[in-house]
Amino acid sequence: MNHLSMEQIMERIYQSEQFDEMRITRDQVHEMFREHLLFSHSPEIGRKVNQIHDAFIHRTIELAEHMLEDEGFGKPPVPYAFILLGSGGRREQTLWSDQDNGLIYEESEDYSEEELDIYFIKLVQCILSGLDILGYPPCDGNVISSNKQWRKPLSMYIEMMTDWFMEPNWENVRYLLILADMRCIFGSTAMVDRLKGEFLAYVQEHPSILKYLLSNTLHHRITLGVFGHLITERYGEDSGGFDIKYGAYIPIVNGVRLLAIQAGIMHSSTLERIRLLQESSFIPKQLAVEWQAAFGVALKLRDLTPFQLDGEMYTTRGKLSAEQLTREIKQELKQCLRTGMELQKYVRKSIDSHIETEKG
Incomplete structure (x- = not known):
């Protein structure tokens, strides 16, 4: 394992069909990089670690989608974005980072709010279960997509964010700063850019x-x-x-x-x-x-x-x-x-x- 290239590691991750398979790869990659860090640290190692985290999370979401299809829930009913927050959002994860994430989705005339919520609750359960198997602990502060606050349509995200701006108490400001680090890891980058654009526009105006x-x-x-x-x-x-x-x-x-x-x-x-x-x-x-x-x-x-x-x-x-x-x-x-x-x-x-x- 010590001599596996990044290409080989990525290949292993994306060829995995089970979360357990990916966990084996994660454990091996973890040991390999830990040895590197003990002898010499470089920004390049940090970049590689974050590329690998991204690949694990990305593949976990792909597998979760496939599993829901296999269970008869079909493909995602509307476009969505799975976002990373915290160090994941900043591409600054260590080898042992936890899960800080959210999910944003579009509304639809073809599906009710309840139908969309049911699908995305199931998808998130599957994703988080996979990340759990891979050894990513959930965020202590409950900034995670299983929490309804961080799993909602784009319009409701914008509304929530505006409410935080309008009432800037300590907790709301903390959430705003968490949101400022968001990054789309899977799905619609445009939705995340729109939310970020609204965030920065509010600050410019106020x-x-x-x-x-x-x-x-x-x-x-x-x-x-x-x-x-x-x-x-x-x-x-x-x-x-x-x-x-x-x-x-x-x-x-x-x-x-x-x-x-x-x-x-x-x-x-x-x-x-x-x-x-x-x-x-x-x-x-x-x-x-x-x-x-x-x-x-x-x-x-x-x-x-x-x-x-x-x-x-x-x-x-x-x-x-x-x-x-x-x-x-x-x-x-x-x-x-x-x-x-x-x-x-x-x-x-x-x-x-x-x-x-x-x-x-």
């Missing part, structure tokens, strides 16, 4: 909403002490370790995402967002270079966090252990965190100034 998005965005602070020391975990099994997910990775993701929303950028990948912010002269090149470097470190260290099999699910607590915090890693991490702190200051200044300009 810039004051940015102050609510800012408050939520800066909720996770970069964890670097006043004297430039790392703030490590104090208690429990991670004592002495560092929370790379919430201490470095998420704050950078959040800051870049908000600038992308402000700039009207559709793309959901953090690195692409930085590139497009620079290309549109929204940020200077020097900042883009610094942010890309810091984000690269955050991604690398996040990929190195210990994982465990919880039941049959691949999971991680997103924390580097005390043993992993070598002198070299600490230096890299501190530089990443310093850049992250500057990024957060820049975001605050950019949003504040934008709102003031719009007022004036």
Whole structure:
């Protein structure tokens, strides 16, 4: 398995006719990439891991459709889009990412709302059952297509999103920021583009909403002490370790995402967002270079966090252990965190100034 090429891995995935077959491939691919990560990390490995996750999810949906046909439910009655949210939406999944997803579908004059709902409930059950077998744990926050909130027609998604904008309390803003990272993994990209377009248009027309998005965005602070020391975990099994997910990775993701929303950028990948912010002269090149470097470190260290099999699910607590915090890693991490702190200051200044300009 160690010498399988990407082409061979993809072939195995797309030739699979059962979820169990794909699980065997996932376990083998997981071991193969974990060995790579232990010896050398590169952005290319991260890209390959995400390509493979995409292929597993895509094939799972294809098989789910076939299964429903075999059971007499026919083909999908209307076009739909299966969307990934969270790190999947941003193409930033680790080897052990969980499921954050939703489903959007078109309405139809030929089928009632109830008929469409019945079909898509069954389809989603089948997809999630497949992903479960493959070892993807469901999202803790219930941002998943089995939850009616994340499985509905496009018109109802737009309505729900508008309601969130109109009443920007903490929870609604959290959902809006989750939605900003959506990506179509299967089906109608046009529907997802339409929803994203509506999202960005609302922000352009109501810039004051940015102050609510800012408050939520800066909720996770970069964890670097006043004297430039790392703030490590104090208690429990991670004592002495560092929370790379919430201490470095998420704050950078959040800051870049908000600038992308402000700039009207559709793309959901953090690195692409930085590139497009620079290309549109929204940020200077020097900042883009610094942010890309810091984000690269955050991604690398996040990929190195210990994982465990919880039941049959691949999971991680997103924390580097005390043993992993070598002198070299600490230096890299501190530089990443310093850049992250500057990024957060820049975001605050950019949003504040934008709102003031719009007022004036």
